Amino acid sequence: MTPSKTANEFILHWGEMGSRWGVNRTVAQVHALLYLSPEPLTAEDIAEALSVARSNVSTSLRELQNWHLVQATHRMGDRRDFFSTSHDVWELFLTVIQQRLEREIEPTIAVLGRLAAEARAEKQPGVTARIASMHAFLQELHGWYEQMKGLPPSTLRRLVGLGAGITKWLPRHRRPKEER
Amino acid sequence: MTPSKTANEFILHWGEMGSRWGVNRTVAQVHALLYLSPEPLTAEDIAEALSVARSNVSTSLRELQNWHLVQATHRMGDRRDFFSTSHDVWELFLTVIQQRLEREIEPTIAVLGRLAAEARAEKQPGVTARIASMHAFLQELHGWYEQMKGLPPSTLRRLVGLGAGITKWLPRHRRPKEER
DNA sequence: CTGTGATTTCTGTATATACTGAAATCGCAG
DNA sequence: CTGCGATTTCAGTATATACAGAAATCACAG
Numbered sequence: 001m002t003p004s005k006t007a008n009e010f011i012l013h014w015g016e017m018g019s020r021w022g023v024n025r026t027v028a029q030v031h032a033l034l035y036l037s038p039e040p041l042t043a044e045d046i047a048e049a050l051s052v053a054r055s056n057v058s059t060s061l062r063e064l065q066n067w068h069l070v071q072a073t074h075r076m077g078d079r080r081d082f083f084s085t086s087h088d089v090w091e092l093f094l095t096v097i098q099q100r101l102e103r104e105i106e107p108t109i110a111v112l113g114r115l116a117a118e119a120r121a122e123k124q125p126g127v128t129a130r131i132a133s134m135h136a137f138l139q140e141l142h143g144w145y146e147q148m149k150g151l152p153p154s155t156l157r158r159l160v161g162l163g164a165g166i167t168k169w170l171p172r173h174r175r176p177k178e179e180r
Numbered sequence: 181m182t183p184s185k186t187a188n189e190f191i192l193h194w195g196e197m198g199s200r201w202g203v204n205r206t207v208a209q210v211h212a213l214l215y216l217s218p219e220p221l222t223a224e225d226i227a228e229a230l231s232v233a234r235s236n237v238s239t240s241l242r243e244l245q246n247w248h249l250v251q252a253t254h255r256m257g258d259r260r261d262f263f264s265t266s267h268d269v270w271e272l273f274l275t276v277i278q279q280r281l282e283r284e285i286e287p288t289i290a291v292l293g294r295l296a297a298e299a300r301a302e303k304q305p306g307v308t309a310r311i312a313s314m315h316a317f318l319q320e321l322h323g324w325y326e327q328m329k330g331l332p333p334s335t336l337r338r339l340v341g342l343g344a345g346i347t348k349w350l351p352r353h354r355r356p357k358e359e360r
Numbered sequence: 361c362t363g364t365g366a367t368t369t370c371t372g373t374a375t376a377t378a379c380t381g382a383a384a385t386c387g388c389a390g
Numbered sequence: 391c392t393g394c395g396a397t398t399t400c401a402g403t404a405t406a407t408a409c410a411g412a413a414a415t416c417a418c419a420g
Contacts, residue, residue, distance in 0.1 A: 006298040007307055013291055020284060022202045024378070035314075038306045043397075053380045058398060079388075079396060087310055089317040104200060111193055118186040126218045127187055130267055134215075137269040140340055147343035155347060160320055163327035167335060169349040204408070223367075233410045238368060259366060259418075 003049055007036050011050070026052055027060040031069060031085060035092075040073050040082035067099050090153060101145060109138050183229055187216050191230070206232055207240040211249060211265060215272075220253050220262035247279050270333060281325060289318050 003011060011032040018028025029050055034041060041049075047057045061083055064070035069092065072081045086092055112135035119128040148156065159166065183191060191212040198208025209230050214221060221229075227237045241263055244250035249272065252261045266272055292315035299308040328336065339346065 004299075004302060004304060004307065006295050006302055006304070006311075009298075010292075010295050010307075010311060013288065013295075017284065017288060020202045022200045026378075036307050036310055055381075055398075055400095056379055059379090062398085081397080087313070089313050093317070104197065108193065108197060112190075115186050115190050115193075118189075119184075122184060122186055124184060124186070127184065127190075127216050130216055131186075131190055133267070133269050137273070144340045144343050147345070151344055151347065159346070160324045163324050164331055165327070166339070166346060166349075167331065169346075206408075235368075235370090235411075236409055239409090242368085261367080 003033065003036070007033075010036060024060065024063070026050070026056055027063050030057060030060045031064055034070060034083060034085040035087065037084070040084035042080045042082055044080075046083070068095050090157070094149065097145065098149070101142065105138060105142060109135065109142060112138065183213065183216065187213075190216060204240065204243070206230070206236055207243050210237060210240045211244055214250060214263060214265040215267065217264075220264035222260045222262055224260075226263070248275050270337070274329065277325065278329070281322065285318060285322060289315065289322060292318065 011029050014032035015025040015029040018031075019025045030046055033046060033049055043054060043057045043061060046061075047054045050057070061070060061072075064083075064085070065072065070083050070085045072083055075082060086095075112131055116128060116131045116135050119131055151159075191209050194212035195205040195209040198211075199205045210226055213226060213229055223234060223237045223241060226241075227234045230237070241250060241252075244263075244265070245252065250263050250265045252263055255262060266275075292311055296308060296311045296315050299311055331339075
Protein backbone atom coordinates (compact mmCIF):
# COMPACT_ATOMS: atom_id res chain seq x y z
CA MET A 1 0.00 0.00 0.00
CA THR A 2 2.58 2.55 -1.00
CA PRO A 3 0.73 5.72 -1.88
CA SER A 4 1.38 7.26 -5.29
CA LYS A 5 3.57 10.33 -5.51
CA THR A 6 0.55 12.60 -5.63
CA ALA A 7 -1.20 10.88 -2.75
CA ASN A 8 1.98 11.21 -0.79
CA GLU A 9 2.18 14.92 -1.37
CA PHE A 10 -1.40 15.29 -0.27
CA ILE A 11 -0.69 13.38 2.92
CA LEU A 12 2.40 15.40 3.73
CA HIS A 13 0.60 18.67 3.12
CA TRP A 14 -2.27 17.59 5.29
CA GLY A 15 0.09 16.68 8.08
CA GLU A 16 1.64 20.10 7.81
CA MET A 17 -1.78 21.78 7.93
CA GLY A 18 -2.75 19.69 10.91
CA SER A 19 0.21 20.75 12.96
CA ARG A 20 -0.56 24.40 12.23
CA TRP A 21 -4.01 23.91 13.70
CA GLY A 22 -2.91 22.03 16.77
CA VAL A 23 -3.41 18.53 15.41
CA ASN A 24 -0.64 15.99 15.72
CA ARG A 25 1.15 15.60 12.39
CA THR A 26 0.88 11.81 12.31
CA VAL A 27 -2.78 11.89 13.27
CA ALA A 28 -3.48 14.22 10.36
CA GLN A 29 -1.45 12.06 7.99
CA VAL A 30 -3.29 8.91 9.01
CA HIS A 31 -6.55 10.65 8.37
CA ALA A 32 -5.40 11.94 4.99
CA LEU A 33 -4.30 8.45 3.97
CA LEU A 34 -7.64 6.96 4.94
CA TYR A 35 -9.44 9.75 3.15
CA LEU A 36 -7.64 8.96 -0.08
CA SER A 37 -7.91 5.21 0.27
CA PRO A 38 -10.74 3.60 -1.69
CA GLU A 39 -11.12 0.85 0.90
CA PRO A 40 -10.49 0.45 4.64
CA LEU A 41 -6.90 -0.18 5.74
CA THR A 42 -5.33 -2.12 8.58
CA ALA A 43 -3.09 -0.45 11.11
CA GLU A 44 -0.16 -2.23 9.55
CA ASP A 45 -1.01 -0.96 6.06
CA ILE A 46 -1.00 2.51 7.51
CA ALA A 47 2.27 2.12 9.39
CA GLU A 48 3.91 0.89 6.23
CA ALA A 49 2.43 3.57 4.00
CA LEU A 50 3.51 6.36 6.33
CA SER A 51 6.75 4.80 7.56
CA VAL A 52 5.93 5.23 11.21
CA ALA A 53 5.89 2.79 14.09
CA ARG A 54 2.95 0.50 14.47
CA SER A 55 2.36 1.81 17.99
CA ASN A 56 2.23 5.34 16.75
CA VAL A 57 -0.49 4.38 14.29
CA SER A 58 -2.41 2.69 17.05
CA THR A 59 -2.40 5.86 19.14
CA SER A 60 -3.32 8.03 16.18
CA LEU A 61 -6.22 5.78 15.22
CA ARG A 62 -7.57 5.87 18.72
CA GLU A 63 -7.37 9.64 18.66
CA LEU A 64 -9.21 9.78 15.34
CA GLN A 65 -11.87 7.42 16.64
CA ASN A 66 -12.36 9.62 19.69
CA TRP A 67 -12.93 12.50 17.32
CA HIS A 68 -15.49 10.39 15.46
CA LEU A 69 -13.52 10.84 12.28
CA VAL A 70 -12.51 7.22 11.79
CA GLN A 71 -14.44 3.98 12.23
CA ALA A 72 -13.19 0.44 12.63
CA THR A 73 -14.78 -2.28 10.54
CA HIS A 74 -14.25 -6.02 10.28
CA ARG A 75 -14.12 -8.77 7.70
CA MET A 76 -15.22 -12.35 7.95
CA GLY A 77 -12.38 -14.65 8.82
CA ASP A 78 -10.00 -11.79 9.51
CA ARG A 79 -9.15 -10.81 13.04
CA ARG A 80 -7.60 -7.51 12.08
CA ASP A 81 -9.34 -4.14 12.35
CA PHE A 82 -9.93 -2.23 9.16
CA PHE A 83 -10.13 1.53 9.45
CA SER A 84 -11.94 3.99 7.27
CA THR A 85 -13.15 7.58 7.20
CA SER A 86 -15.94 9.35 5.41
CA HIS A 87 -15.25 10.63 1.91
CA ASP A 88 -17.81 13.37 2.38
CA VAL A 89 -15.82 16.52 3.03
CA TRP A 90 -18.75 18.42 4.49
CA GLU A 91 -19.40 15.64 6.93
CA LEU A 92 -15.77 15.62 8.01
CA PHE A 93 -15.76 19.35 8.40
CA LEU A 94 -18.89 19.39 10.53
CA THR A 95 -17.53 16.61 12.70
CA VAL A 96 -14.36 18.55 13.41
CA ILE A 97 -16.31 21.71 14.19
CA GLN A 98 -18.63 19.82 16.49
CA GLN A 99 -15.76 18.24 18.37
CA ARG A 100 -13.75 21.40 18.78
CA LEU A 101 -16.85 23.16 20.05
CA GLU A 102 -17.52 20.48 22.62
CA ARG A 103 -13.95 20.14 23.77
CA GLU A 104 -12.74 23.72 23.66
CA ILE A 105 -15.38 26.34 23.03
CA GLU A 106 -18.06 25.16 25.43
CA PRO A 107 -15.64 24.81 28.37
CA THR A 108 -14.23 28.21 27.51
CA ILE A 109 -17.68 29.76 27.55
CA ALA A 110 -18.20 28.32 31.01
CA VAL A 111 -14.89 29.68 32.26
CA LEU A 112 -15.53 33.12 30.80
CA GLY A 113 -18.94 33.25 32.43
CA ARG A 114 -17.35 32.58 35.78
CA LEU A 115 -14.51 35.05 35.20
CA ALA A 116 -16.90 37.79 34.13
CA ALA A 117 -18.78 37.35 37.41
CA GLU A 118 -15.55 37.37 39.35
CA ALA A 119 -14.33 40.55 37.68
CA ARG A 120 -17.67 42.17 38.40
CA ALA A 121 -17.36 41.22 42.05
CA GLU A 122 -13.87 42.67 42.09
CA LYS A 123 -15.31 45.97 40.88
CA GLN A 124 -13.22 46.10 37.75
CA PRO A 125 -15.65 47.54 35.23
CA GLY A 126 -13.23 47.60 32.29
CA VAL A 127 -12.03 44.05 32.70
CA THR A 128 -15.57 42.91 33.35
CA ALA A 129 -16.82 44.50 30.16
CA ARG A 130 -14.12 42.95 28.01
CA ILE A 131 -14.42 39.48 29.45
CA ALA A 132 -18.18 39.72 29.09
CA SER A 133 -17.82 40.80 25.45
CA MET A 134 -15.70 37.79 24.69
CA HIS A 135 -18.16 35.59 26.53
CA ALA A 136 -21.11 36.99 24.63
CA PHE A 137 -19.31 36.62 21.33
CA LEU A 138 -18.55 32.95 21.86
CA GLN A 139 -22.08 32.30 23.01
CA GLU A 140 -23.45 34.00 19.94
CA LEU A 141 -21.23 32.00 17.62
CA HIS A 142 -22.06 28.82 19.45
CA GLY A 143 -25.76 29.49 19.26
CA TRP A 144 -25.46 30.15 15.55
CA TYR A 145 -23.71 26.86 15.01
CA GLU A 146 -26.26 24.98 17.09
CA GLN A 147 -29.00 26.26 14.83
CA MET A 148 -27.09 25.63 11.65
CA LYS A 149 -26.24 22.08 12.49
CA GLY A 150 -29.93 21.30 12.69
CA LEU A 151 -30.44 22.17 9.05
CA PRO A 152 -30.37 19.51 6.36
CA PRO A 153 -27.01 19.42 4.58
CA SER A 154 -28.59 20.47 1.31
CA THR A 155 -29.87 23.68 2.85
CA LEU A 156 -26.48 24.27 4.39
CA ARG A 157 -24.72 23.92 1.09
CA ARG A 158 -27.27 26.17 -0.47
CA LEU A 159 -26.62 28.88 2.09
CA VAL A 160 -22.90 28.70 1.51
CA GLY A 161 -23.54 28.80 -2.21
CA LEU A 162 -25.61 31.93 -1.85
CA GLY A 163 -22.92 33.68 0.11
CA ALA A 164 -23.61 37.35 0.65
CA GLY A 165 -26.51 36.88 -1.73
CA ILE A 166 -28.74 35.98 1.16
CA THR A 167 -28.96 39.62 2.11
CA LYS A 168 -31.09 40.03 -0.99
CA TRP A 169 -33.77 37.98 0.66
CA LEU A 170 -33.74 39.59 4.02
CA PRO A 171 -36.51 42.00 4.91
CA ARG A 172 -35.50 45.63 5.01
CA HIS A 173 -33.36 46.44 7.94
CA ARG A 174 -35.41 46.63 11.07
CA ARG A 175 -33.70 47.87 14.18
CA PRO A 176 -31.97 44.79 15.56
CA LYS A 177 -33.36 43.77 18.89
CA GLU A 178 -30.64 44.85 21.30
CA GLU A 179 -30.64 42.99 24.56
CA ARG A 180 -28.86 44.14 27.63
CA MET B 181 0.96 46.35 35.95
CA THR B 182 0.32 43.12 37.82
CA PRO B 183 -2.94 41.73 36.48
CA SER B 184 -5.68 40.96 38.98
CA LYS B 185 -6.38 37.36 39.87
CA THR B 186 -9.26 37.21 37.43
CA ALA B 187 -7.32 38.86 34.64
CA ASN B 188 -4.56 36.39 35.24
CA GLU B 189 -6.88 33.45 34.92
CA PHE B 190 -8.22 34.84 31.69
CA ILE B 191 -4.69 35.24 30.33
CA LEU B 192 -3.67 31.73 31.31
CA HIS B 193 -6.79 30.22 29.79
CA TRP B 194 -6.26 32.16 26.61
CA GLY B 195 -2.69 30.95 26.39
CA GLU B 196 -3.95 27.41 26.77
CA MET B 197 -6.54 27.90 24.05
CA GLY B 198 -3.95 29.41 21.78
CA SER B 199 -1.65 26.45 22.02
CA ARG B 200 -4.50 24.13 21.15
CA TRP B 201 -5.06 26.06 17.96
CA GLY B 202 -1.45 26.25 16.93
CA VAL B 203 -0.71 29.65 18.41
CA ASN B 204 2.33 30.07 20.62
CA ARG B 205 1.28 30.20 24.26
CA THR B 206 3.17 33.41 25.05
CA VAL B 207 1.87 35.11 21.93
CA ALA B 208 -1.68 34.33 22.99
CA GLN B 209 -1.01 35.51 26.53
CA VAL B 210 0.42 38.79 25.34
CA HIS B 211 -2.64 39.34 23.24
CA ALA B 212 -4.96 38.46 26.11
CA LEU B 213 -3.16 40.91 28.37
CA LEU B 214 -3.44 43.71 25.84
CA TYR B 215 -7.07 42.87 25.27
CA LEU B 216 -7.83 43.30 28.95
CA SER B 217 -5.69 46.37 29.41
CA PRO B 218 -7.57 49.67 29.33
CA GLU B 219 -4.55 51.47 27.87
CA PRO B 220 -1.55 50.57 25.72
CA LEU B 221 1.36 48.85 27.44
CA THR B 222 5.10 48.89 26.92
CA ALA B 223 7.01 45.70 26.19
CA GLU B 224 8.48 45.91 29.66
CA ASP B 225 5.06 46.18 31.29
CA ILE B 226 4.12 43.03 29.43
CA ALA B 227 7.28 41.12 30.34
CA GLU B 228 6.70 41.97 33.98
CA ALA B 229 3.01 41.13 33.95
CA LEU B 230 3.57 37.74 32.33
CA SER B 231 6.93 36.95 33.96
CA VAL B 232 8.66 36.19 30.68
CA ALA B 233 11.88 37.49 29.20
CA ARG B 234 11.85 40.86 27.52
CA SER B 235 13.15 39.27 24.33
CA ASN B 236 10.30 36.80 24.30
CA VAL B 237 7.82 39.65 24.50
CA SER B 238 9.58 41.39 21.65
CA THR B 239 9.22 38.35 19.42
CA SER B 240 5.61 37.81 20.40
CA LEU B 241 4.70 41.42 19.73
CA ARG B 242 6.27 41.28 16.31
CA GLU B 243 4.25 38.15 15.59
CA LEU B 244 1.05 39.83 16.72
CA GLN B 245 1.81 42.85 14.59
CA ASN B 246 2.38 40.65 11.57
CA TRP B 247 -1.05 39.21 12.20
CA HIS B 248 -2.44 42.76 12.34
CA LEU B 249 -3.77 42.06 15.80
CA VAL B 250 -1.59 44.52 17.67
CA GLN B 251 -0.54 48.07 16.86
CA ALA B 252 2.32 50.14 18.22
CA THR B 253 1.60 53.71 19.30
CA HIS B 254 3.75 56.47 20.71
CA ARG B 255 3.60 59.22 23.29
CA MET B 256 5.14 62.63 23.20
CA GLY B 257 8.43 62.77 25.04
CA ASP B 258 8.57 59.00 25.45
CA ARG B 259 10.83 56.91 23.28
CA ARG B 260 9.18 53.63 24.18
CA ASP B 261 6.65 51.80 22.06
CA PHE B 262 3.18 51.35 23.48
CA PHE B 263 1.22 48.36 22.26
CA SER B 264 -2.50 47.89 22.03
CA THR B 265 -5.14 45.69 20.45
CA SER B 266 -8.72 46.22 19.47
CA HIS B 267 -11.37 45.67 22.13
CA ASP B 268 -13.88 44.74 19.46
CA VAL B 269 -14.16 40.97 19.54
CA TRP B 270 -15.75 40.70 16.11
CA GLU B 271 -12.96 42.70 14.61
CA LEU B 272 -10.35 40.49 16.25
CA PHE B 273 -12.13 37.37 15.08
CA LEU B 274 -12.36 38.55 11.48
CA THR B 275 -8.71 39.53 11.49
CA VAL B 276 -7.68 36.07 12.62
CA ILE B 277 -9.88 34.41 10.01
CA GLN B 278 -8.55 36.66 7.31
CA GLN B 279 -4.96 35.92 8.22
CA ARG B 280 -5.39 32.18 8.48
CA LEU B 281 -7.11 32.15 5.12
CA GLU B 282 -4.31 34.06 3.49
CA ARG B 283 -1.52 32.10 5.11
CA GLU B 284 -2.94 28.60 5.12
CA ILE B 285 -6.14 28.09 3.20
CA GLU B 286 -5.29 29.95 0.02
CA PRO B 287 -1.92 28.22 -0.42
CA THR B 288 -3.62 24.90 0.32
CA ILE B 289 -6.23 25.54 -2.35
CA ALA B 290 -3.43 26.17 -4.82
CA VAL B 291 -1.65 22.96 -3.84
CA LEU B 292 -4.82 20.89 -4.06
CA GLY B 293 -5.58 22.28 -7.48
CA ARG B 294 -2.19 21.15 -8.67
CA LEU B 295 -2.45 17.75 -6.99
CA ALA B 296 -5.89 17.11 -8.46
CA ALA B 297 -4.47 17.72 -11.92
CA GLU B 298 -1.52 15.44 -11.19
CA ALA B 299 -3.73 12.65 -9.95
CA ARG B 300 -5.88 12.99 -13.05
CA ALA B 301 -2.78 12.75 -15.23
CA GLU B 302 -1.74 9.64 -13.30
CA LYS B 303 -5.08 8.06 -14.15
CA GLN B 304 -6.15 7.56 -10.56
CA PRO B 305 -9.85 8.35 -10.70
CA GLY B 306 -10.58 7.67 -7.04
CA VAL B 307 -7.75 9.76 -5.69
CA THR B 308 -8.52 12.46 -8.21
CA ALA B 309 -12.14 12.62 -7.14
CA ARG B 310 -11.30 12.90 -3.45
CA ILE B 311 -8.60 15.51 -3.87
CA ALA B 312 -10.94 17.45 -6.14
CA SER B 313 -13.74 17.26 -3.56
CA MET B 314 -11.49 18.70 -0.91
CA HIS B 315 -10.34 21.36 -3.31
CA ALA B 316 -13.90 22.31 -4.24
CA PHE B 317 -14.92 22.41 -0.60
CA LEU B 318 -12.16 24.79 0.40
CA GLN B 319 -12.87 26.99 -2.59
CA GLU B 320 -16.54 27.11 -1.70
CA LEU B 321 -15.82 28.03 1.89
CA HIS B 322 -13.30 30.61 0.79
CA GLY B 323 -15.72 32.14 -1.67
CA TRP B 324 -18.36 32.33 1.02
CA TYR B 325 -16.00 34.15 3.34
CA GLU B 326 -14.92 36.56 0.62
CA GLN B 327 -18.53 37.57 0.13
CA MET B 328 -19.29 37.77 3.83
CA LYS B 329 -16.35 39.97 4.62
CA GLY B 330 -17.70 42.57 2.24
CA LEU B 331 -20.85 43.02 4.29
CA PRO B 332 -21.12 45.78 6.87
CA PRO B 333 -20.49 44.43 10.40
CA SER B 334 -24.03 45.25 11.43
CA THR B 335 -25.44 42.98 8.73
CA LEU B 336 -23.01 40.27 9.71
CA ARG B 337 -24.09 40.38 13.32
CA ARG B 338 -27.65 40.35 12.23
CA LEU B 339 -27.13 37.22 10.18
CA VAL B 340 -25.50 35.44 13.07
CA GLY B 341 -28.32 36.62 15.27
CA LEU B 342 -30.87 35.14 12.90
CA GLY B 343 -29.15 31.79 12.84
CA ALA B 344 -31.17 29.12 11.13
CA GLY B 345 -33.97 31.66 11.02
CA ILE B 346 -32.69 32.91 7.70
CA THR B 347 -34.14 29.87 5.98
CA LYS B 348 -37.52 31.45 6.64
CA TRP B 349 -36.66 34.13 4.11
CA LEU B 350 -35.34 31.90 1.39
CA PRO B 351 -37.50 31.52 -1.74
CA ARG B 352 -38.77 28.39 -3.47
CA HIS B 353 -37.10 25.55 -1.68
CA ARG B 354 -38.56 22.76 0.31
CA ARG B 355 -37.99 23.36 4.00
CA PRO B 356 -39.43 21.90 7.22
CA LYS B 357 -42.90 23.24 8.16
CA GLU B 358 -43.74 26.92 7.90
CA GLU B 359 -43.96 29.01 4.81
CA ARG B 360 -42.40 32.31 4.05
C1' DC C 361 30.28 62.41 17.93
C1' DT C 362 29.19 60.14 22.28
C1' DG C 363 26.33 58.17 25.68
C1' DT C 364 22.11 56.05 27.05
C1' DG C 365 17.81 53.84 27.03
C1' DA C 366 14.96 51.02 24.10
C1' DT C 367 14.61 47.24 21.10
C1' DT C 368 15.91 43.34 18.37
C1' DT C 369 18.73 39.51 17.09
C1' DC C 370 21.18 35.55 18.17
C1' DT C 371 22.84 31.36 20.45
C1' DG C 372 22.53 27.96 23.57
C1' DT C 373 19.42 25.55 26.78
C1' DA C 374 15.14 23.93 28.59
C1' DT C 375 10.77 21.87 27.93
C1' DA C 376 6.95 19.82 25.87
C1' DT C 377 5.52 16.55 22.71
C1' DA C 378 6.02 12.95 19.38
C1' DC C 379 7.75 8.71 18.47
C1' DT C 380 9.99 4.19 18.72
C1' DG C 381 10.66 -0.55 20.18
C1' DA C 382 9.87 -3.72 23.66
C1' DA C 383 6.89 -5.69 26.77
C1' DA C 384 2.30 -6.58 28.21
C1' DT C 385 -2.34 -7.59 27.10
C1' DC C 386 -6.08 -9.20 24.48
C1' DG C 387 -9.03 -12.46 22.11
C1' DC C 388 -9.73 -16.31 20.00
C1' DA C 389 -8.63 -21.02 17.82
C1' DG C 390 -7.33 -25.46 18.57
C1' DC D 391 -5.22 -24.46 28.92
C1' DT D 392 -1.79 -23.15 25.30
C1' DG D 393 -0.21 -20.68 21.51
C1' DC D 394 -0.34 -16.99 18.39
C1' DG D 395 -1.58 -13.02 15.74
C1' DA D 396 -3.30 -8.52 16.66
C1' DT D 397 -3.32 -4.59 19.46
C1' DT D 398 -2.23 -1.51 23.21
C1' DT D 399 0.55 0.29 26.81
C1' DC D 400 4.73 1.90 28.57
C1' DA D 401 9.35 3.77 29.28
C1' DG D 402 12.97 5.81 27.32
C1' DT D 403 14.73 8.68 23.49
C1' DA D 404 14.55 11.98 19.87
C1' DT D 405 12.97 16.21 17.96
C1' DA D 406 10.82 20.43 17.46
C1' DT D 407 9.77 24.58 19.57
C1' DA D 408 9.85 28.02 23.13
C1' DC D 409 12.51 30.67 25.89
C1' DA D 410 16.22 33.23 28.51
C1' DG D 411 20.14 36.00 28.64
C1' DA D 412 23.82 38.17 26.30
C1' DA D 413 25.31 40.74 22.59
C1' DA D 414 24.33 43.75 18.90
C1' DT D 415 21.74 47.39 16.92
C1' DC D 416 19.01 51.35 16.85
C1' DA D 417 17.47 56.15 17.69
C1' DC D 418 17.98 60.10 19.52
C1' DA D 419 19.48 63.69 23.12
C1' DG D 420 23.08 66.42 24.35
